[in-house]
Amino acid sequence: MTQAIPLPRTRELIRELVRAYQAFEQLSNNRIRQHGLTHAQFDVIATLGNTAGMSCKTLSEKTLITKGTLTGVLDRLLEKQLITRTVDANDRRSLFVVLTEQGDALFRQAFPDVAGHISRAFDHMSDSELATASALLHQLRQAMEHSQEP
Amino acid sequence: MTQAIPLPRTRELIRELVRAYQAFEQLSNNRIRQHGLTHAQFDVIATLGNTAGMSCKTLSEKTLITKGTLTGVLDRLLEKQLITRTVDANDRRSLFVVLTEQGDALFRQAFPDVAGHISRAFDHMSDSELATASALLHQLRQAMEHSQEP
DNA sequence: TATTGTTATACTCTATAACTATA
DNA sequence: TATAGTTATAGAGTATAACAATA
16 A cells, blocks of 8 residues: 655656557557457457467467457457357367468458558667667566566 | 568567556556546546646647547546536637546545556666666657658 | 356447537 | 537447356
8 A cells, every 4th residue: 555656767667668558559550440450359360370279268368358358359250250269179168269261361461561560660770779679678578577466 | 551571570579569568557457446547547637647737639639539539538537526627718619627636636646656556566677777768668659659651 | 166258237448420619 | 611629329348247167
């Protein structure tokens, strides 16, 4: 309950992280919608892409979409015939989700397009600058993931 | 329409940015909800905090919430008596939004609490590390903001 | 008993377009 | 005509809790 007052440097970092992501969202959301997908749907497609499929549970963990919500998102992808959702023979409580051929085609089209659109923003950065930035974001993520609830 | 294939380094950067923000959201969302606010409502309160107020238009630009959506968000904050929304005497098309005393109290309580909760993740980082990280995120944001639609 | 996923509920955000009123 | 904001519409995501089926 008693929170230490965050240091100015940390506040600044949080503000910049939020702003950077806002800018990212603006770039990506338009592009994602041009492929007829919502952000959540794109996340699911991108997560399933280049895999042999996975359970709802795994998908939920990777996308951070809670199970109740995921059911609805998958329902809509099913309607669009982008995925299949079949009972796992080994554990019949579990459902196995896989991209359809159509879903895979969309993945192979949409993912590079969205990524490519964003990547143009970083055209002026060198390989080593990009690598440094990635490493730093990785470090920030690790720090946040390992900071558990009190 | 023809997109350059994004370089691996850029893809990696995008992936890390998304993941870092996911981790951030997980940390912040729980905390925000403990103050009885949604993410959008918190954004508005945080934007209005430490200001003399601003028009809906400005608020919309700062929070990236579109005007139609903003009306609903402000309606709910109004219900909770956290803001006032009054006609601007100078331009009577415009509405001026200000935190109430109650809204300001919540801002002064919730903002440091949320920021403090997150900042603990970065406790182990030095001032100069934090500054470097902020500068880098700032650079990434600038790059994305200046990358306009083709 | 615990786990996987669905269903039900209720709310919030979202984009969009038509609209009102002011300028 | 243009701008600021509301309203209407229709969807989509969200958390939560109760539930069914399976382990």
